[in-house]
Amino acid sequence: MKIALAQIEVIPGNLAANFAKMSKVYSLLAPSYDLVAFPEMALPGYFIGDTWEQTAFLRECESLTFELAKLSTQSMLVFGSVGIDWKRKNEDGRVRKFNAAFCAQNGKLIKHPKLPFAFWPKSLSPNYREFDESRHFVDLRKYAAEKGENPASLLAPVDLRIGSKSFRIAVNICEDAWDKDYTFSPIHELSKSPLDCILNLSCSPYTLAKSLRRHQLFSNIVKETGIPLAYVNCVGMQNLGKTVFGFDGASTFYTPSESSPKRARNFEECVLGCDLASGSALALAIHENASVLTLSPSAFGQAAISETAEIYEALLQTLKYILKQWQISKLVIGVSGGIDSALSAAIYTQILGPQSVLLVNMPSQYNSELTKNAAEDLAKRLHAPFAVVPIQDSFAATVAQLNAVHFSQNLGMRSLQNLHLENIQARDRSARILAGLAALYGGVFACNSNKTELTVGYSTLYGDAGGFLAALGDLWKGQVYALARYFNNEVAGKELIPLESIQVVPSAELSFDQDVLRGKGDPLIYPYHDALFRTWVEDWERKTPEDMLSAFIQDNLDTVLGISREALLGYFKNDVQAFVNDLEKWWSLYIGMGAFKRVQAPPILALSRRAFGSDHRENLGTAHLSRRYYELRSKLLSFSLKKL
Secondary structure (H helix, E strand, C coil), X not given: CEEEEEECECCCCCHHHHHHHHHHHHHHHCCCCCEEECCCCCCCCCCCHHHHHCHHHHHHHHHHHHHHHHCCCCCEEEEEEEEEEEEEECCCCCEEEEEEEEEEECCEECCCCCCCCCCEECCCXXXXXXXXXXXXXXXXXXXXXXXXXXXXHHCCCEEEEECCEEEEXXXXXXXXXXXXXXXXXXXHHHCCCCCCEEEEECCCXXXXXXXXXXXXXXXXXXXXXXXXXXXXXXXEEEECCCEEEEEEECCEEECCCCCCCEEECECCCEEEEEECCCCCEEEEEECHHHCCEEECHHHECCCCCCHHHHHHHHHHHHHHHHHHHCCCCCEEEECCCCHHHHHHHHHHHHHHCHHXXXXXXXXXXXXXXXXXXXXXXXXXXXXXXXXXXCCHHHHHHHHHHHHCCCCCCCCCCCCCCHHHHHHHHHHHHHHHHHHHHHHHHCCEECECCCHHHHHHCCCCCCCCCCCCCECCCCCCHHHHHHHXXXXXXXXXXXXXXXXXXXHCCCCCCCCHXXXXXXXXXXXXXXXXXXXXXXXXXXXXXXXXXXXXXXXHHCCCHHHHHCCCHHHHHXXXXXXXXXXXXXXXXXXXXXXXXXXXXHCCCCCEEECCCCCCECCEXXXXXXXXXXXXHHHHHHHHHHCCCCXX
8 A cells, every 4th residue: 555645835824825736646646655644734824823713614625625636536635624513613603614624535525434524534633832722623522522422432533445456544633642640541542442553643733853853753653553644744834923833744653663754845835655465665756837747766864963963954944934924025124233143134135136135234323334334245245235324313203203292291200311312223223224125115014123123122122123024033142143154054054144143242232331442231131031030931841030049049040041040140240139130120011011022022932842933822920039039039139059
């Protein structure tokens, strides 16, 4: 039996485009394969917000599902879409829907042998991170509970007859394999009876190092069951409004006898052809518009790569899909001479070409010759159009205008402070110059904010926190530096990002107190604050200042933070009070003003295990610290470190 795993780009909500792609790919593969499988939700897309509430959309999904089934005259067709029970309602009063796998043969959908549906419902619904399936879908567990039955009793494989031979395929969907923390394991229940193959349809977003966890998961399933497993995932980009996710594909064929499973390339459309009899696999590259399929060894996945290389590939490939889907071909970037804007410019020029990326330096009296020269040098190295638009005059005009304002009543208005002056410059650059140039150019402008800044709101609302997308918004400052070096050394093979941008003190250069020539810069200690903020945002059991003080007192910071107590105190010149003050300051900003800015910031490209936006839900409020925190703080400040 031969199975083709069609790793295609799924465009969220674009039924017509997905239907056309699936039809074409199936017609090309069907003559050579007994079963052609497409990913989870391949027809409608997975992350489509509340489009599931549109009856017209559901009817179109159903209609195209029947049209796809009619194609299955040469081989079995398996694909993901929405299953609808028009006679029942969900708890929200809307029509009942299932995240489902459809199996078709001989031009017709195959009926489930144990359920009143012509589809196989997903058994387990994820409701963590960006996933919120119970908002729209009923899973097999819930359906079984309504019927008063054990969900295991409703599971059934798909029977496939090829000539004189019969095959039994356990078709399941994504989370059905990630069952460690569930009370029910669909795959292991199905594997209690004879099976020829396990087929997992997924729409699994990329997360750093997730591919390794996924590989370990499926490898263990194959070891435990002794059954071959075929995993098909999509590529492309889908989003939840505030958070944009890339899909890495990495479709894989596992066999009990193979220690090195065959895997498709990350982020690229391709087909993995699997032979159950021999355990072999072929990689087929899908050329543009799925018009041609060719045997291509390059479509096989790469060997393990470094973390920085993996992040770069995910960032670059997902950005390509974003720009294509959003039909963006022209971009304006404000380049300060610093590292964030330099990396942003380098990556975007790789994708769009240097002539489609305008680089603009917008100095005021506070910008040094060093950073101004670095910005111009960057443009020359990238061969991108470059312009200098000074803001000193407009900044001075705004300050004068604000100082001259007089209201009809005495309101006790404050005079302009340093922070106000800094914010005026940042807003002038983005909301006025970059937005204006983008409109004139017929494009958009980029947001260069990184995750460290976004965590505590170290940015200006409607200023440098503006733009169409925060491509670096899920990267800590240290990762930005690592990517810049990687870009020069491994991607470009030469110094396209100027060394000055990498070596200069990180600084907003918005006042004389941020003079890089005197070593003045951002108020963040990036090696420490990257690690600290990561525990607040990305740890699965998220940390708070209470955890930090507890770890400090117990001398367990190495485990919790990855930094020793001695190293941490070195950042604060052995001043414990300074450490505590710093902790409370940034926590207050993370929960307070930082959150207020994040909900108004551009969408963020997700790369980590926890990205801001839909993946990191939060409310707007003020920071609070626990009673235990205050007890620990009192203890810490009352005793010497020797006593601790």
